Amino acid sequence: MGYSDIGCYGSEINTPHLDGLAAQGLRFTQFYNSARCCPTRASLLTGLHPHQTGVGHMMEDRGYEGYRGRLNRRCVTLAEALKTAGYRSYAVGKWHLTPGTTARELEDISNWPLQRGFDRFYGTIHGAGSYWDPSALVRDNRLITAFNDPEYQPEVYYYTDAISDQAVRFVREHVRQTPQQPFFLYVAYTAAHWPMHAKESDIAKYRGRYDGGYAAIRQARWQKQQQLGVVERKWSPVPLAGDWSKVPDRAFEARCMEVYAAMVDCMDQGIGRLLEALRETGQWHNTLMMYLQDNGACAENVGRGTNATPRAAQPTLPPMGRDIPQQGSIPKQTRDGWPVRQGYGVMPGGPDTYVAYGGEWANVSNTPFREYKHWVHEGGIATPLIVHWPAGIPASRRGKVEKQPGQLMDIMATCLDVAGVVYPTEYQGQKITPLEGTSLRPAFTGKTIQRSHPLVWEHEGNRAIREGRWKLVATEHQPWELYDMNQDRTEMNNLADKYPAKVKTMAAAWDAWAARADVLPLGAWRARPIGETDTTPGSKEKRFLLKAGDSLTRAQAPAIAKKAFRITAQFQARPEDEGVIVAQGGNALGYGLYLKGGQVHFTVRNRAGASSTVSAPLPAAAQHEVVALLNDKGEMLLTVGQQPPKTGKSQGLITAMPQDGLQVGADENGAVGAYAPPFTFKGKTLSVIIEILDP
Numbered sequence: 001m002g003y004s005d006i007g008c009y010g011s012e013i014n015t016p017h018l019d020g021l022a023a024q025g026l027r028f029t030q031f032y033n034s035a036r037c038c039p040t041r042a043s044l045l046t047g048l049h050p051h052q053t054g055v056g057h058m059m060e061d062r063g064y065e066g067y068r069g070r071l072n073r074r075c076v077t078l079a080e081a082l083k084t085a086g087y088r089s090y091a092v093g094k095w096h097l098t099p100g101t102t103a104r105e106l107e108d109i110s111n112w113p114l115q116r117g118f119d120r121f122y123g124t125i126h127g128a129g130s131y132w133d134p135s136a137l138v139r140d141n142r143l144i145t146a147f148n149d150p151e152y153q154p155e156v157y158y159y160t161d162a163i164s165d166q167a168v169r170f171v172r173e174h175v176r177q178t179p180q181q182p183f184f185l186y187v188a189y190t191a192a193h194w195p196m197h198a199k200e201s202d203i204a205k206y207r208g209r210y211d212g213g214y215a216a217i218r219q220a221r222w223q224k225q226q227q228l229g230v231v232e233r234k235w236s237p238v239p240l241a242g243d244w245s246k247v248p249d250r251a252f253e254a255r256c257m258e259v260y261a262a263m264v265d266c267m268d269q270g271i272g273r274l275l276e277a278l279r280e281t282g283q284w285h286n287t288l289m290m291y292l293q294d295n296g297a298c299a300e301n302v303g304r305g306t307n308a309t310p311r312a313a314q315p316t317l318p319p320m321g322r323d324i325p326q327q328g329s330i331p332k333q334t335r336d337g338w339p340v341r342q343g344y345g346v347m348p349g350g351p352d353t354y355v356a357y358g359g360e361w362a363n364v365s366n367t368p369f370r371e372y373k374h375w376v377h378e379g380g381i382a383t384p385l386i387v388h389w390p391a392g393i394p395a396s397r398r399g400k401v402e403k404q405p406g407q408l409m410d411i412m413a414t415c416l417d418v419a420g421v422v423y424p425t426e427y428q429g430q431k432i433t434p435l436e437g438t439s440l441r442p443a444f445t446g447k448t449i450q451r452s453h454p455l456v457w458e459h460e461g462n463r464a465i466r467e468g469r470w471k472l473v474a475t476e477h478q479p480w481e482l483y484d485m486n487q488d489r490t491e492m493n494n495l496a497d498k499y500p501a502k503v504k505t506m507a508a509a510w511d512a513w514a515a516r517a518d519v520l521p522l523g524a525w526r527a528r529p530i531g532e533t534d535t536t537p538g539s540k541e542k543r544f545l546l547k548a549g550d551s552l553t554r555a556q557a558p559a560i561a562k563k564a565f566r567i568t569a570q571f572q573a574r575p576e577d578e579g580v581i582v583a584q585g586g587n588a589l590g591y592g593l594y595l596k597g598g599q600v601h602f603t604v605r606n607r608a609g610a611s612s613t614v615s616a617p618l619p620a621a622a623q624h625e626v627v628a629l630l631n632d633k634g635e636m637l638l639t640v641g642q643q644p645p646k647t648g649k650s651q652g653l654i655t656a657m658p659q660d661g662l663q664v665g666a667d668e669n670g671a672v673g674a675y676a677p678p679f680t681f682k683g684k685t686l687s688v689i690i691e692i693l694d695p
Contacts, residue, residue, distance in 0.1 A: 001192055002297030002365025003382045005264060010225035010367060012217065013261045014205065017272035018291060018386060024398050025289075025388030026444065029230045030405040030485075033294055035380040035459040036373060037127055038096045040294040040408060041188070045097070045116075046075040047412025047423070047437045049456070051518040057460065057525035059099045059127075066518030067525055070098040070111050076427045078184060078412055079117030085421045088181050090170040093123040093163045093188035100125030100136050106143060114141055118186075122152075122166040124159075128190065131159040131197035132351040158199055160191045160263065164270025168277045175281040182419070187274070192263040194302050194356035196348035202262035203349055210257040213244025214360050217257075221367045229401045235490045237368035238379075242360025248676040252347060256357040257364075259348045288389040288418055290411065296380045297365035299372040301588035301670065302659075303355040359588065370491045376457040376464040377473055377491055392418065393444045402443050405466065407455045409437030417441045454506075456513045460525055465510040472506040476523075478652070480507055537561075537657040542692045546582070548685035552662040557584055560591070561657040564632040564693040567593055567602075570625050573683025575618050579665070580679045581626070582688045585658030586670020593628050594673050595683070602628040602638045603673040604650045613673070614638040614648035623686075630654075632693070664688050 004010035008022040034040040038058055039050035046053050051066030052075065059069040071077070079089035091113040098111035106125065113121035125136040133146050146157040154161065167187045174183050210217060218240060225231040247253050271291075278284045348355045362372050371377035385406065387393070416423055417439040424432050438451045454467040461476025469486045480503050482496040483489070496503050514520050538559030539552075558565065569581050575598040583592040585605065592603045595618060603613045614636045618624065621641065629637040634652040639645040660669040665685055668678040 001264065001293040002362065002367070002379070003369055003384065004221045004225060004367040005192070005293075005297070005365050006268075006384060008228065008386070009230050009384045010221040010228060011264075012209065012220060013264045015264065015268040017268050017275055021275075021289060021291065021388040022386045022399070024390070025386055025393055026397065026400055026402045027230065028385035028387070028402045028404070028406055028440075028443075030403055031292065031383055031385035032381045032405070032407045032455060032457075033292065033296075033383045034408060034457065035295050035376050035462070037094070037193070037294045039459060041094075041097055042071060043408040044292075044294075044411055045077045045079075045186070046071070047078075047409045047416075047435045048075050048433055049409065049436055049517045049519075051458070052433050052436070054518075055097060056458070056519065059096070059101070060529035061531075062524055062527040063530050064518075064521065064524040064527065066520075067527070069529075071116065073428075073430045074433050076424060076432055077116045077118075078186070078415055079113075079119075080427060081117075081412070081416060081421055081424060082184050082419060083117055084424070085419055086181055087184050087419070088174060088178060089118045089184040089186070090167075090174070091118045091121045091123065091186045091188070092167045092170065093186075094127065094190050095121075095123055095125050095138075095188070096127040098125065106136060109141055112138070112141060120170055122170075123163065123188065124190070128193050128195070130195065130351065131190070132157065134159050156199070158197075158266070160189060160266045160270060163187065163189055164267075164273055167270075167274050171274065171277045171281060171283065175283065184415070189267050189270075191267040192260050194298065194300070195354040196256060196259040196263070196357055197351070197353070198259045198262035198266065198349050200349065202266050203258050205265065206258040206261045208254075209261065210254040211250070213247070213250070213254075214242040214364050215240055215244065218364045218367050221364070225367065231368060232486075232489070235368060235488060236492050238363070238370045238490055238492065241363035246674065248671075253358070253360075255347045255349070256355065257361050260357045260361065260365075262349075284390065286389075286391040288392060288415070289387070290414075291384065291386040292411075293383040295373040296369070296375075296378075296382060297362035297372055298356065299359035299362040299588070300356050301358050301586065303353070368490050374460055374462065375475060376459060376462045377475075378489060380459075380462070381457060381464075387440070387444065389418075389444065392441075397444065397446055404443055404449050405455060406440055406443075406449065407437070409435070410440050410449075411437065413437035413439040414441055454509060454513075456510060456517075458514060458519045458522070461523055463510060463514075463522075465506050465513070467506060467509075470502060470506065472503060472510065475652075476655075482506075542694070544688075544690040546662075546664050546688040546690070548665050548681075550662075550664040550688075552584075554657065554659060554661045557658075557662040558690050558692055559657060560584065560654050560692070562653045562655065564653065565591075565630055566691045566693060567591075567628040568625070568687075568689040568691075569593060569628075570623070570686040570688075571681075571683050572623050572686065573618065573681075575620060577682040578675075578679070579681030579683070580663070580667045580673075580675070581681055581685060582662065582664050582690070583667040583672045584660070584662040585654075585672055586660040587672065588658070588670070589654055589656055590658040590660065590670075590672045591628075591630065591654070592667060592672030593626065594667075594675060594679065595681070596673075596675060600626055600638065600640050601673060602636060604630055604636060604654065605672055606634070606651050606654045611673075612636060612648055612650035614646050616640040616643060616646045619643070 007015040008019040042053040042055035054068035054072040056066035099105040366379040369378035371379040457464045464473040580594040627639040636648040665681040666678040
């Protein structure tokens with residue numbers, strides 16, 4: 001979720017219960033997560049940087065200490081630490097701190113919640129999946145399904161509601177069975193992670209709300225944020241990512257955001273039921289409640305522009321419960337009352353879909369910040385943090401905005417502080433890595449947080465360090481950028497050239513942290529997982545000779561991720577002819593060579609949908625040869641016949657292998673360039689040669 005996605009941080013989405021907590025508590029405006037779900041959870045639950053726990057990236061063992069893909073035993077969870085003070089602990093929702101996407105992986109329960117200090121658990125072990133029939137669903141230490149669980153059988157199963165209902169149940173059972181013990185409850189919603197699944201009753205509240213497009217919603221959020229005091233008026237919002245006038249299917253695009261809003265709304269409803277249970281059981285006054293999000297808005301265009309459902313993203317499990325049909329299997333009218341759009345299959349929301357809301361809406365969600373999930377610019381790591389504690393926050397502080405920076409590790413330090421627990425140096429005979437976080441408790445009463453070290457990040461080679469008002473940040477393989485967070489938190493004015501000494505000092509501090517915190521070797525997240533053969537998507541061939549009508553799957557297509565490449569196309573066409581000569585990928589990642597408006601265009605989308613285009617006029621000759629090149633420096637060259645080459649600059653190489661394959665003469669899936677699919681070529685293709693250029 002993005003920084004602006006709940007009402008009290010600027011959204012139009014209905015979140016009255018979170019807004020109510022903020023009105024009677026504190027809103028931190030400079031709190032940070034770790035840019036992705038599992039590293040954030042590792043840090044949140046241990047008070048350490050993710051790499052120190054072994055979860056520097058995802059759930060694969062890359063062979064390095066910081067990238068083992070599971071919590072190590074040199075850290076303790078909040079549940080384990082609080083157990084020493086007599087707390088009972090409960091976890092509900094997404095775990096994602098140990099491998100859990102295959103039946104074999106699910107046989108190893110050594111890092112499941114009950115093995116890491118929790119007394120009860122209901123939720124999913126892996127990271128994402130259907131809300132209507134979640135796989136890897138577990139109650140305590142037992143695999144179940146939504147339909148064979150004797151303890152919970154609602155009329156309609158929806159995972160967000162199940163998480164809320166189980167959280168309420170654990171609170172009520174705790175107070176009834178063990179009222180003498182304090183409790184810790186960890187509620188990890190999956191909303192609003194893709195796939196975009198929501199109940200029609202919730203979607204209906206937002207029908208038509210987003211028909212005005214990206215700019216109108218973002219501008220309204222920006223204005224509201226200024227009124228709320230969660231941003232500074234002197235900042236400049238990052239450029240808008242989407243142009244509503246060029247969206248080919250606005251009904252589909254608006255529906256995506258309607259479903260997203262419904263998912264957030266439903267989560268807030270469930271939080272309301274949990275808050276009511278705390279009131280009814282007498283736990284309201286002395287319960288510290290904290291709400292935050294695990295990364296910024298997600299620009300991954302999963303499932304968009306294609307009927308192919310990425311089922312590989314869902315775990316492979318033994319048959320349990322009903323099977324959800326794949327998106328591509330549905331008819332093109334309606335299915336079970338869910339609306340349909342030709343070319344996209346069912347509109348987002350129902351069980352047959354597996355769609356993300358896309359980079360353009362993610363840009364709106366992250367208002368006013370730059371970048372998205374994965375990156376450590378503000379759009380990837382800035383999160384709301386709402387803190388509510390009637391017994392611990394004085395009346396004079398309630399409803400206030402707190403601008404002191406904080407980071408995930410501070411949650412552990414804060415919880416132990418208010419619980420009167422000393423962070424252990426050893427646990428079950430194992431030496432424990434010292435706590436990295438600092439208690440936020442002084443801020444509850446308006447005092448200064450006693451932080452003695454900078455805030456630091458690394459994820460997928462993206463890195464950052466913040467000291468006071470200064471933030472040094474870089475994307476993978478790119479130079480450091482320097483920003484003044486007081487004047488320019490949207491990171492629009494890079495001051496690195498102006499203050500080289502500060503860059504050098506802060507970079508050295510980052511290097512020292514990376515060396516001690518198991519971050520190195522930088523790029524270890526790309527290492528081949530232990531026990532796996534080469535599974536890099538795409539063909540290993542270096543040269544492809546293609547003809548009109550050829551189509552390659554993702555596995556057969558050129559492996560263009562982080563590679564320079566050259567396209568040589570020979571074709572016959574008149575200046576008025578239009579269409580795609582060759583395209584690989586879609587509206588997130590890939591390249592396209594096409595004719596439009598009497599010109600040849602070469603478009604590269606290198607990350608999160610960011611595009612760069614070089615264009616040249618098409619001569620009046622009957623036959624043409626065009627050469628398009630993306631070199632290892634991200635420079636683009638386009639040569640049409642004997643004309644001098646046209647040059648441009650992309651934002652680097654294409655960062656990952658596109659989901660969509662390759663087509664010659666059309667682009668039937670996600671559009672790489674500024675055209676509406678399939679944009680069939682009106683000329684005659686003679687040949688297309690694609691060459692992968694090794695460094």
